[in-house]
Amino acid sequence: MLGLSHVSNKDLCDYGGASEWVEFSGKTYSVRTYRREGKGGCIVVIRDITRERDLEERAFQSEKLASIGQMTATIAHEIKNPLTAVMGYSEMLMQRAMDDPTKAIIDKLHSAALRMERIINELLAFSRKPKLNRVKTDLNELIDNAIDMVSEALSVHGINIIREYSDLPVLNIDRGLIEQVFINILSNAIQAIADSGRGDTVRIVTHRRADRVVVELSDNGPGISAEDRKRIFEPFFTTKPAGKGTGLGLSLCYNFVTAHRGSISVRSEVGRGTTFVIEFPGPSEQGD
Numbered sequence: 189m190l191g192l193s194h195v196s197n198k199d200l201c202d203y204g205g206a207s208e209w210v211e212f213s214g215k216t217y218s219v220r221t222y223r224r225e226g227k228g229g230c231i232v233v234i235r236d237i238t239r240e241r242d243l244e245e246r247a248f249q250s251e252k253l254a255s256i257g258q259m260t261a262t263i264a265h266e267i268k269n270p271l272t273a274v275m276g277y278s279e280m281l282m283q284r285a286m287d288d289p290t291k292a293i294i295d296k297l298h299s300a301a302l303r304m305e306r307i308i309n310e311l312l313a314f315s316r317k318p319k320l321n322r323v324k325t326d327l328n329e330l331i332d333n334a335i336d337m338v339s340e341a342l343s344v345h346g347i348n349i350i351r352e353y354s355d356l357p358v359l360n361i362d363r364g365l366i367e368q369v370f371i372n373i374l375s376n377a378i379q380a381i382a383d384s385g386r387g388d389t390v391r392i393v394t395h396r397r398a399d400r401v402v403v404e405l406s407d408n409g410p411g412i413s414a415e416d417r418k419r420i421f422e423p424f425f426t427t428k429p430a431g432k433g434t435g436l437g438l439s440l441c442y443n444f445v446t447a448h449r450g451s452i453s454v455r456s457e458v459g460r461g462t463t464f465v466i467e468f469p470g471p472s473e474q475g476d
Contacts, residue, residue, distance in 0.1 A: 216241045242453070264311040271308065275301045310436045318447040320362040327401060327468075328353045328394055330363060334370035335392075338378060342390075345382045350391040356401055357471045365444040369452075370405070372437045373464050377407040380462070384410035387461065399470035406463040412456040420454055 210217045215238040222231045278298040286294070335342075335349055342349060374390065381387040387409035394403050412420065419425045421442040426435035445452045449469050456462035 264308045267304070268308050268312075271301060271304055275305065310440070313440060318362070318365055318444055320365070320447060322360045322362055324358050325361050325363050325366075327356050327359055327361075327366075327403065330367055331370055331392060331394070331403070334367050334374060337367075337371050338374045341375070341378045345378060346388060347378060347381055348389045350389060352391065352393040354395040356394055356396065359401060359468055359471065361448055361468065362444075366448070369441045369444050369466070370403075372441050373405050376437065377405070377409060377462070381407060381409040386410045386459075396470070397467070401468045401470055403466045403468075404463055405466075406461060408461040411458040411460050412454070412462055413458055417454060417456055421452070
């Protein structure tokens, strides 16, 4: 029953009204049992609570992001001021004549400062509530633009792109933010495939679901473990080696999508690839 392997060889009635959560085929169920007093046996009540759990997770995620965002903004601003001085002086030194060993040291110093600046800009972008500059947008065309931005990486790693587009209504969205969402997810898929040596295809499907517009970005790469999947949108969480990422990319995707009153979720199994599902309100639900 629902893959309840953990209660095999144990009478379900022994739970005596206790409720358990069970995950099965991508859904979450509440299982509660009641003894039938005087009649023997028990009653088992199974309820699909997938949507309830999803809403709880989103609320928890939003609260956590807001709290971390405030702290992040303070830290980033404190670092940004002295970093500006480091960058300025390193640029001045680069203009001066000096021997090759000294010049190499200054170049490394300046490169490190530039990397710190990129990280701080990501931190600040994460900490701020996105201000949307909405324009009428063809979502399929925007996805094509994002693919063009990562086309070189796709070519280098021999990764195929399969497009399965449906006719979609024009959406009133912030092109820059949503294009960045697609670029981030595509870049993650490329890196996962390249690092693991597993997979060779990214599939992008667009379609309508009632008055929602849905984009599914799937890869046949290594997949994500259940433990990592639960934390995938947490700020600063990353499975990449130190120095390879801040762990903010997918958190920013979450912020940008939810700012449009949309949703983003992930389905994945180790060895069976990963699918990100992004939903936007249709034209009749969109705000200005």
